[in-house]
Amino acid sequence: MQILAGPRQVGKTTVARQAMAAFAGKVHYASADLPAAPDAGWIEQQWQLARLMAAQGPALLVLDEVQKVPRWSEAVKMLWDEDSFAGRPLHLVLLGSSQFLMQQGLGESLAGRFELIRVPHWSYAEMRDAFGWDVDRYVYFGGYPGAAVLVDDEFRWKSYVLDAIIEPTISRDVLQLARVDKPALLRRLFVLGCAYSGQILSYQKMVGQLQDVGNTTTLAHYLALLGGAWMVTGLDKFAGDQARSRAASPKLLSLNTALISAQLSQGFAAARHDGELWGRLVESAVGAHLLNNAPPGMEVTYWRERNHEVDFVLRQGDKTLAMEVKSGRNKGALAGLKLFSGSFNAGPGLVVGTGGVALAEFLATPPQHWLQP
Template sequence: MTDMDAYERPHVARLLGLLEEDSSMRIVAITGPRQTGKTTIARQARSRLEGTGRMCWYVPLDDPTPDESDAPGLLTGVEAIPAGSSQDERWLVGIWESARRAAARLDRGLVLVLDEIQHIARWSNVVKGLWDGDRRAGRNLRVVILGSAPWQMLTGLHESLAGRFTAMPTPHWSLGEMARAFDLTVDEYIFFGGYAGALATVPGSERLATWRDHIARAIVAPAIERDIVGLTRITKPALMRQLMDLAPRYSGQLMSYNKLLGQLQDAGNTTTLARYVDLLSDAGLVTGLSRYTPAPHLGKRSSPKLNVLNTALMTAPAGYTFEEARADRSYWGRLVESAVGAHLYNTRHTATQLHFWRDPPHEVDFVIARGPHVLGIEVKSGKSRRASGLEAFASRFRGAGTLVVGTGGIPLNEFLSLSADDWLEET
């Protein structure tokens, strides 16, 4: 099993490319759900930069006394934070000014990495003003920002950051990455999912309880409490917590909002619940897929099909061991289908939409759509269902492609090795 910190995701090379090639000098924002390795990517890129002789400062904004070895010279001229206080806008400005002075002394300028940016209140307004000043002055200072929360929650829905930031998304780890880093088989990936940090701390199934605890306490709880409840306006936080407890149990199933409300203790309405599902999706936890229809507004009115975006969110609270999950054919079938849905959602391009299709008695597990390109996908994991859903789908939507994944079709490991858009273009 490989040390997680030693494994280098492709995003490291992409970040280095953005820092070298982006002539606009925009700030690079490393975005993505919790525990996808954003900090590791930034630190690995920093090591690579320093190996070429380029200075890079790494500053964790959740630490009032950063390590001088991560940013030599940073604290010179930066106002110290009194004991018991937290960082504020003035401290961020002080760091930036110190980086400006260092960049002016260096032939190749400076790269400043600001981690845990959400710890600075109103950080986006401060950063916008500082960046605008750097562009006017022509300073050779490149900035990378990271935050534990998803980008939309970090910036707010109404912030105007266009033209200043280049987003570098970091999705959940793929099968290929988990196999290379941890020697996972495809079935192990289906069960343990793509949280590398959780698996790195729990190398064997004998410590399954520790792995489950890591998923609950280090991933789900802070994603709900710090990211969703802490950074967005949530009128019913108890309802949000209950929804996250319940939703993974129904991954791979159609679930009406009224039926969901009937199983939740806190009062709410379908509009509130639909918004909360959208927030869980933004946080990289659970999404609600709408029914495919050429008229998108009609699909939005349908009951959603819930799908976890990392299968660990489904298996960790379920209590199954790996062997027990494999033996329960019904549960394993839903798990495989959820893994395919998570892979399609996490690897699709921004313009590519993921849906399901249902016209009783026919249904198709997933539909990928981008412009005129449409692909219906049926997932089979030893089940004896006929492919009548795909046949009806192809008959209804002329020109649409169809694909069977699993038993009798594309092997699961082969399917998970290509992105949603790769399959859309291949068929």
Template structure:
């Protein structure tokens, strides 16, 4: 039995899943402790018995390795007293510095002693940020990544229409704030304070080596405005106030992508290293990151055909990125004057996708793409092609075949 690690962007349902599983486990008579590590004091109702003799656990706001060991040791003793053992859920594990090495040692000890303790950890960051790419953790964790919610999930949970999904995106925690026009400002504030700011400060700057935090923040402010567009690193540098270089901006954009915020797609080419060197095409990984700081209301965004077109294209790109398998690549293709919005590939499979919205017509690059790559399939999403709601109902790999 490995440690189960549920990781991914903020407010994508990790805690909700953990609490639902805890409720089901307890319904079968199995004890489960839930400890939120961003709360300085464990909650007795979430972990009954944990606080007995609490002097043995350092409390307060400065949780550290000793604090984590104290919680784990108490869970061990509780597990031994229970016929079916105990499940320990540790939420927001990234709040404990050096947690991964501590968890590794404790888990190894549990396995040697054949203890009846099972552990689930939750972290608001991708696995590589949470662990620092520690090879020593291989085989000890079963990683279950979460991602932004799909159209189908948001529609079932909140009765969202397709256009509302395109505008408000796939953050379930933020959605209750948008019911009614007077609450738009509250939703925008929630996005900035509860999602974007913590993702930058805690998940990126707090977990990785970022030498220019101000530059990272500026890049996050700037990139969503250009979602759906090609932006050279030099052009990005020209709009950022802090000094930097193209290598720094490229690395910071990779970190934003890892954190589930904004990605830079590379140009598709049979020689991958050449595509990586090209100017990236920016794409938000949740359209709420594009609309919340825009100043548009839902109605204003729908009325601006140019902006809505970029928003729809960004929604398609985010869907493809978030639903692709690890081995599936998402890029774009450009050979002036021809361009294809998205290219997904895996092994011998290749699919070019062009997004069209409204009545706007433009010269299609799909014909040129098909001529250059005869084995490729092509498709249009939107006007004259696969309806957007139908396209968003299947994953990138289901469309790729």
């Protein structure tokens, strides 16, 4: 079986429909993205319909938003194993938009039975090739292909991102699928994560900013849920020691700059001429590119020691690379990179933007490229 996992509105269903059109056999498609989440019996009903098709030859079953079904992985395992034992020519594709629940189900029941295909937010290269965007447009409007046709009417674009992406993701992919005792707090945390994207913020300061009596453990849990929905996450601090890394304040990061821009009062032109805001969007675009496209096993963190900071640190195996993002005219000091290099016996590091690798080149290059000799 193949499992496609990724955020809403990035083309998972389109890819599945293309596979359905090319499949040499009968096809059955069903989506669990319903007002009321179906139970495991829904999966069995869809499966039985596909089995009737498979009795006449090869058949393909596509189940969309499968993570919405409680205990979905157990039902899929049972039915898949039955078909494998019986030798039925039934192929299966599952689609899901909750990273947390998909991984939970895969780890619990389906080990060794699936191929996981990650479908992340669209990269700069993909938006450039599909829509002719330059890098500035990508930094502001992000990587949602369905919204790309609306960017010339920024009010409609922002409304689309808010109403068709952000709200369904929070209400359907987070609040309905995980225990959230304070949904209003989670929503405010999402807004805060976008407003402070690219900045290091302790959980205690988050509590103060959110003006809530919730504790830091609750906020950490809610941030993990938002990260599992590919919205906002918190980067760990690189410390060379996992325990110390986990204990440090997180660096907030939006996983698609569209989530930030859709909430701004400034339009594209005004944001481009606001040096501080644009710098934040550029750093968020770089961080999102790293997280969305990092291969399995690659860690993306940040580093800070007193007043010295490194925006991002990549580590894979025994290779470590520190990165600094520069978006202004001034190349600026690189004291953070130098101190990091000396502290961890790393190389000279990489500058992205002014005085280093061009932003467009960096965003069009897989992250693992920069770790190669």
